[in-house]
Amino acid sequence: MMIFLQNCIDGFMIGGFYALFALGFTLMFGVMKWTNLAYGSCIMLGVFSGIWMHLHFQLDLFWIFFVIILITVIAGYYVERLCYRWLPKKAFMAMMVSSFAIWMQLDEIVRIYFPSRSYPFPRLMDNDLMMIGPLMFKAEGLLILVICGLLAGTIFLFLYKTRYGLAMRAVSEDPVASRYVGINMPSILLGTSIIASVIGGIAGFLMATSDAQVSTEFGLWVTYKSLIAMTLAGLGSIRGAVLGGIILGVIEANSLWYLGAEYRDLVSFMLFFIVLVILPGGLLGTAKEQKARAAVRRG
């Protein structure tokens, strides 16, 4: 039992990261109805820009953080222009596939300018272990969970307590009606993309400083983990992204312990598939959403 509990704690720690990455992903999906596959690469470009500034100008962590956010936002803006804004709004497949092309492009840019497999990244804090009885907690992991909760809460409040958030939800529900009531669509879409990039930048910074190293595989890792996390609990749902991240982390940690690394991804993807088939709206999807998405799936 203790082992299972410890696995769950470990799963929560890594799940906090998945949740953070999935938050940005889900915001874009929720408001823009766009699966931006280049999301992870935008974050990776931001993180590597931070590393470059650190290596060349010995910037401290505070400034590295801002560089990462800035470059992630610029990269996000670039992707939004190329893969979303300039394409017809009903061309969902074209939007997703074009973001795949940009994903590959951004990954190659990083690999060209950063030829080594991995680079060191300065630590934010010394990662200490805290023992509560036989259970082990990482200080850094707890911090990530707190930040994740705060960010999710802030986004939730922003969406439900501000006029801009109301406009975002309106665009998400019915873009045509939103335009008729005078909502500035381009501003909302751009704002969504920027907020998602900022969240991604924060998550990327925290991940890099927690691992104290970053590899050029980072973008791919972010994209597929956050895609699964987002889909598990509810596409386009803030609570769903957080829950999905945590669930994915816990399942991975337990399957790693009980079945081994070979089966970990197999179990995650199987769960991902089952959720998509049985509950197309995700674990937190309402009955109405489930029906609607199942109808879309049947064509």
Next chain:
Amino acid sequence: MFQDNKSNKIVSKRLKLIIILCSFVISFVIAADDSTRERKIKIAGFGATSGTLQSLGINSRAVLEAAVEQINIRGITTGDGVTADLDLSYYDSACNVDTATSVINKIIETDAIVGMGPTCSGVAEVIYGHFQKKVDSLDDSGLQFPILADTPMKIGLAKKSEWVFRNVANEWVMYDKLFDWVQTKYPNLKTYHAGIEIDQGHSKATWSKVIKVHADKHGYKQVGEEHWSMRDTSFSVQSRKFSQSNADIIIISAHPPTTCGILKELALQKITPKILIGLTSSASPETALLCTDAAEGITIPTSFYPASPLARKVVRQAALKGGNVDLHSAAAWENAEIIKRIIQDTGIIGKPETLKEDRRKMRDGLAALKSTKGLLGIIERTADGEAMKPYFIVQLIGGEWSVVHNPN
């Protein structure tokens, strides 16, 4: 006084004139020397200069370019007595079988007399199978082109074809000697627990076919085996299993990024084995840079260490070309020297019309080698196209690799 000044000025003018004339003569000689090197003997390198493992290919290319540059200062005497230059072309074969196959086909269409590559063992395993297995075999239409590899480490790759030769570290011998040394140095150790990066051919194969075999042969008892993939970032579950087994020896068969990932987690959970053993590929500056503290004391056998003046020179020359020297890329320098030697010994001509014979001479020359001069000493060659390189057992101490045992 006035007279003296005048004569001084005349002497000074004459001196300037002599210096200018000398400069002209030297420039002319250098230019003339260059112009005599019309003969270019083409050689081809190929490896992963893009993709996840691009750093390995970039390092090999840098070392190879530096070696060719050094060789071309004096030139190579061809079979018809002409002094020729080596002309290197390097191709990106990524770490991909299809790309590497098309690169090989492209190289064979050029005038290259020998190819050097690829980077990845998994790719090498497939593409070496395209070559003629037995030389002069009439019922085998496989590729007939000599290959001298510097990086792919997986055991036994040169057996795939008699056209394929390798100058890579012999992990079989190195790990055998490493465990001999461990037994002498730490006589009371009994158990080991291994961690393996399972999605990389080298780390997986070296573990199962080399390290595990020798650990068992030396009487150590395995108490656990953990796996992860090269993209993993979290190692807390595996580390807890290491903690649970409390093994005397922890063996990490992984490349530097995940080696450092697991070592940082082990340090965090305060897991301190009696000795920590790593994969040959991790005896690199990358490990020292990524996890200086966590990797303290990791012990690895390696066929490269900047111990000799020549090895140190290679490190400097490679850095100028934008590469690092490690046990993989160091072999690229030695390979260029081997090629120079065979060209001179076997009388390779290096003309397009002698291409077929030159390639055959290169193959036969490689097959006939009994020993070659390496960066750290004499490299013995085996009958199946492999190398027995000098090696050290090194340990990361205070962020620097230090030799703890020199069996040479």
